[in-house]
Amino acid sequence: MAQQTIDDNSLLESLFEIFRNRGYEGTTISQLSEMTGLKKSSLYHRFPAGKDDMVKAVVRYVSAQLHQHIIGPLLDSQEAPEKRFSDMLATVKAIYSDGRKNCLLNVLNLGDAKDDIKALLNRDYQDWIAALAKLGLEVGMDPQEAAIWSGHFLTIVQGALVIQRLTGDASTFGNCMEYEQKQFLKRCNKP
Amino acid sequence: MAQQTIDDNSLLESLFEIFRNRGYEGTTISQLSEMTGLKKSSLYHRFPAGKDDMVKAVVRYVSAQLHQHIIGPLLDSQEAPEKRFSDMLATVKAIYSDGRKNCLLNVLNLGDAKDDIKALLNRDYQDWIAALAKLGLEVGMDPQEAAIWSGHFLTIVQGALVIQRLTGDASTFGNCMEYEQKQFLKRCNKP
DNA sequence: GTCTATATAATGATAGAC
């Protein structure tokens, strides 16, 4: 039988998809094995501490993606703030497949989630908030306003994901993002 | 050894607390047994189909609470709309313990949640939305505006719960509710 | 680095005494 193999990125992507869909407790090694095409013992070979290692690797992977594709571009002052915001919205829509896929930040925070994982997730959230707040300042918000606006935006993102998952209405997430886009442009045009 | 017993409501309340905290897959019969003080076989006696029965009973219980304490009062046109809204906010804060506790609507919707449970949860959400939209109409919103506002409100509720759980900042949920309160009063005063 | 096979522990569920 030919040895299957799979590069680290594809593997992490597969693990990510199942963890974000099923949560930590809801995901079994068997499912991960089936989904990735790697036998259980192969998974343990790559992640000796088991599921714990796997989920940590996924969180680190997602964190890297977040910084590369969202936070980095947000902070890149070469581009106009309006463009950076709408670019972010496009990326966000892609990452969550227009609201059809969950956010790890929500899904890995149930029950007695490990503190180190919670800490990683929280740090990503804080980084994202900070980048958004900085954008707010650039378009003329005062610091308090920027803090509220950035927090509000991420609240809407998470809330919309929950609601869309609840109703199955595929337009929920997109509508919310569109609304936030409009509100942001309004703010830009009254400096 | 004296037979422990527990009335249905207290039992459901205990089951509810653990399911909302840990989700469906994250909750084990052993935990439910420990938490309720009933041995596993006693739980099976009351819920022959096991965890499935238990979670359905919890969802029905929560649904009844929602209609009794939130949706009913929202629809009671004897009271002024402003009072109904702020009463609802107080109830919501109590139900979620100021954001320290999760919402079943979020937590039971992961992975391959049973369709019948999803349907129950979705119906509760729709009922809540409808009651809010009606309130919106009463304070002068047009139908579309009322639909958007009610959906927005519940999006914020769910989002704020996720964010507070993520950051551990206990003021998140309260601040969001306070903000929604202000916004609602503003709308009331420009009819 | 992946596989087959197996060990060990936990989980959902049942039987039967009281």
Added chain:
DNA sequence: GTCTATCATTATATAGAC
């Protein structure tokens, strides 16, 4: 209606061949 005791199944995890 609750209990103790036990079963069957599934879960995590490991051993060792290739």
